Amino acid sequence: MARRATRGTGTVFFSKERRRWMAQLTVGHDPKTGRPKKLTRSFPTKREAEAWRQEMALKHFRGLLAPPEAITVRDFAQSWLERKAREVRPRTLFLYREELAYALPSLEDPQAKDPLGRARLQAVNPRDIRAVIDGLLNRGLSLRTVKKVREKLNAIFEEALALELVARNPVAPVKVRGGLEQEREKPGRTLETWEIEALLAALDAHPDPRTALVLRLCLSCGLRKGEALGLQWEDIDLEKGLLYVRRTWSFDGARTAISDPKTASGRRAVPIPSKTLARLESYREWWRERLGSYPPPSFWVFPGVNGQEPLGYNTPNRALTRILKRLGLPPARVHDLRHTYGSMLLARGAPVELVSERMGHTSPSITFNNYRHMFSEERQAHIFDPEDFVAASGGGKRPEVYVFDPEDYLGPRGQA
Structure with a gap:
């Protein structure tokens, strides 16, 4: 049975189907349909679910919690590139897209496997970014290239943060480091x-x-x-x-x-x-x-x-x-x-x-x-x-x- 806190502060309940504790918080309503917009997250324990509910409720009342828009990372990255087209040279824009495509392959091929690109913008966390960065390094990409990829992802989420589409930038805490050989950038x-x-x-x-x-x-x-x-x-x-x-x-x-x-x-x-x-x-x-x-x-x-x-x-x-x-x-x-x-x-x-x-x-x-x-x-x-x-x-x-x-x-x- 769902446990209801004070009205507007969310709910914690156990899902028999998923066999996990669910925390849910209503953060607004769709202006077209009137349906509530809800943030939902699953946890292995009730204590973790309750802690998350309280944290999100506090952010929501302080105006620090972005509503759960349906836009994906790939779609927002595409709009970011379109805005950059008015600011940078064609060659620079080409490099931006090329670098982002390493992390978001669906930018180049809509049919490509792209977990990060198809994720909802607000749902991305630092662990997701870490997985992408590690995957690029494991593929053998140079440290410089991976740093450029992280730089562009960071710019995208910084803009989303400024537009109040996300509550935090999940790229900020993720650093790109390599071994001693990788750290030595090849000079001209x-x-x-x-x-x-x-x-x-x-x-x-x-x-x-x-x-x-x-x-x-x-x-x-x-x-x-x-x-x-x-x-x-x-x-x-x-x-x-x-x-x-x-x-x-x-x-x-x-x-x-x-x-x-x-x-x-x-x-x-x-x-x-x-x-x-x-x-x-x-x-x-x-x-x-x-x-x-x-x-x-x-x-x-x-x-x-x-x-x-x-x-x-x-x-x-x-x-x-x-x-x-x-x-x-x-x-x-x-x-x-x-x-x-x-x-x-x-x-x-x-x-x-x-x-x-x-x-x-x-x-x-x-x-x-x-x-x-x-x-x-x-x-x-x-x-x-x-x-x-x-x-x-x-x-x-x-x-x-x-x-x-x-x-x-x-x-x-x-x-x-």
Whole structure:
């Protein structure tokens, strides 16, 4: 027989069918049907059921208990992504969806097995999130990927909490930790001196000057691939030797599009090394011979086949893969050329704040995290002996301008 507490504070009863104690609390009524909305939870003991009933009743009277809406985690995640579509770039939205799909596979395939996605939003508890996170780690996903998944789930439930759809965020207490090997995030690859030398020679001999120059700008100016492809001639000041990043050519997994830089710091001016500047001038002459005049300011620096949009988004990737394979060098991503630029600037003594500015990072802390491996190596190597310092410092001056020119770096015979 059900035990009724004071009116409005809920009920505790034993279910013969489930052979468990049930706690139930009415938290409102459906505005359309007038039927009561009830929270129900089962427990192995009467004491646990009673404790839960009292806790929920107290939250309800304080206005801290969300009504049991029928929306599922998958449906709310879908609406969250739709709202994000108005706030972030297409490529970023694609990554958000990809990361969430690891935890909510029904986002990609409605028929997929998805216990979390089909669960009612208010019914999810930290144990459910823990099970999902552990499942992803057991599948062999990298620690970084699993952290990204948890980050997006946390953002979804934080919004549900702000909208008073849930009483608490079940993701908040769940942490993602891995073993020592997992904790060591793989940094971007920095090309070795001989690799830079071989690559530069191959780029000078490449039959397509557009692709070759895109790769060279990533290496000598630290541009992201999309930033290099998004350049127009108005963004390059050949007299001052400056390059201005104002837009990016992005890909969301289905289509390409021109968009603004991801952050305000992404808009920046980058000095062009002298030898790369000379090649840009020669490249501009190459276009003058084909067009009959210099390309107009709004002309893409690296146009595609029809000239209406930039070079294909994956063209530099394929070209770099072929070049490295032909040279017998280890694989590298286009983004590793940018990483090499940052590494070499730091190796030449450039302040981390300057490197952060050149690379368009939102803060120096991001630069520090990306190049943490370099700083740890430097810490081991640096020893200050005041007598040696005085003896070696006579007349030496700190360079005022930091530019990484890969060819100057190589030295007369490719020696660093």
